[in-house]
Amino acid sequence: MDQNMNMIVRRRMACVANHLMPAGQQNSCISVSNCSSPMDDSYRRTHGDVPSHEPAWRTVNDVESGKEFTDIIYEKAVGEGIAKITINRPDRRNAFRPQTVKELMRAFNDARDDITIGAIIFTGKGTQAFCSGGDQTFRGKNGYADYDNFGRLNVLDLQVQIRRLPKPVIAMVAGYAVGGGHVLHMVCDLTIAAENAVFGQTGPKVGSFDAGYGASIMSRLVGPKRAREMWYLSKFYTASEAEKMGLVNIVVPLEKLEQETLKWCREILRNSPTAIRVSKSAINAADDGHAGLQALAGDATLMFYGTEEGNEGRSSYLQHQKPDFSKFPRLP
Numbered sequence: 001m002d003q004n005m006n007m008i009v010r011r012r013m014a015c016v017a018n019h020l021m022p023a024g025q026q027n028s029c030i031s032v033s034n035c036s037s038p039m040d041d042s043y044r045r046t047h048g049d050v051p052s053h054e055p056a057w058r059t060v061n062d063v064e065s066g067k068e069f070t071d072i073i074y075e076k077a078v079g080e081g082i083a084k085i086t087i088n089r090p091d092r093r094n095a096f097r098p099q100t101v102k103e104l105m106r107a108f109n110d111a112r113d114d115i116t117i118g119a120i121i122f123t124g125k126g127t128q129a130f131c132s133g134g135d136q137t138f139r140g141k142n143g144y145a146d147y148d149n150f151g152r153l154n155v156l157d158l159q160v161q162i163r164r165l166p167k168p169v170i171a172m173v174a175g176y177a178v179g180g181g182h183v184l185h186m187v188c189d190l191t192i193a194a195e196n197a198v199f200g201q202t203g204p205k206v207g208s209f210d211a212g213y214g215a216s217i218m219s220r221l222v223g224p225k226r227a228r229e230m231w232y233l234s235k236f237y238t239a240s241e242a243e244k245m246g247l248v249n250i251v252v253p254l255e256k257l258e259q260e261t262l263k264w265c266r267e268i269l270r271n272s273p274t275a276i277r278v279s280k281s282a283i284n285a286a287d288d289g290h291a292g293l294q295a296l297a298g299d300a301t302l303m304f305y306g307t308e309e310g311n312e313g314r315s316s317y318l319q320h321q322k323p324d325f326s327k328f329p330r331l332p
């Protein structure tokens, strides 16, 4: 065995041994993303390493006003399939008001419809907070003041939009992800956290709760006992505690947060978009009931429309002819 091979085998064995250790005793400097499996090595020989350059970000305007957004920053990486949506209210720890949520929904909608985009980063401006939930200064007697001062919980529509969006949404969390901001990171597909990230629910302390995704998705992620603890006690958890609880995918030093998140996005972008789309809807399907099945089934119909068999029906109808489905195999 030459020296190089020897080193690779030893590194791999250390890596496997590390993953077999109980969570608390793992060596944190050997992160999953640094591990290389035999499959990784063979893949890498063909595809090369994931690029690590700084992207050139282009700011995207609000379609509604034609100007830059006020509460968020919406960017796309030039020549890459990555969009970045940033809550831009750092002096409020990126708390959202109804206007923020409306802008977020327009940006997520654009990223969904843009066929060049394959991964969406969701983050907060600065290093102190991802999002601190609903802006309490906008909370009237009926909830968050919206049209004619009528309380409306429009963040729930945003949660559903992220959950159903057929592309991965990756929460990039530095600082606080608390209250409704914690629910927002939970509905994302993946969470990359900086070492300074802090997670938790605050609702019971300020007279609020999220009995929808905030309860059910959390319970799936951390288990019902921990979910009860998070809601009943409203404690805060460090990034490493959150990682052990299954709330986040990886914890990295703050200065590496964006670099690591981009690496995950670029890795995703090298894979089949349809496989990722269907995996997302399949993973959500059982939990999301009829709505989940509808999303998964919609993916099946979308793919079927692209087949010869699907087009036989369409073209025959348009030509006023009988379709000939007999030429298609009845697959076992």
Ligand SMILES: CC(C)(COP(=O)(O)OP(=O)(O)OC[C@H]1O[C@@H](n2cnc3c(N)ncnc32)[C@H](O)[C@@H]1OP(=O)(O)O)[C@@H](O)C(=O)NCCC(=O)NCCSC(=O)CCC(=O)c1ccccc1C(=O)O
Binding pocket: 091, 092, 093, 095, 128, 129, 132, 133, 134, 135, 136, 137, 143, 144, 152, 153, 154, 155, 156, 176, 178, 179, 180, 181, 183, 202, 203, 206, 208, 209, 210, 211, 214
């Ligand atoms: C996030 C903190 C722990 C950060 O603490 P710290 O770093 O010490 O900073 P502060 O000095 O506290 O904050 C700086 C500055 O920001 C203001 N601020 C921070 N968070 C908010 C906020 N959420 N609303 C309004 N303002 C905020 C803070 O007042 C300071 O301002 P100054 O003028 O400088 O004093 C800490 O800030 C903190 O605990 N914040 C509150 C967290 C919180 O309780 N959030 C609300 C939870 S409830 C919620 O989000 C419900 C909304 C929701 O999603 C929902 C879900 C389900 C159904 C319905 C709904 C719905 O829409 O209601």
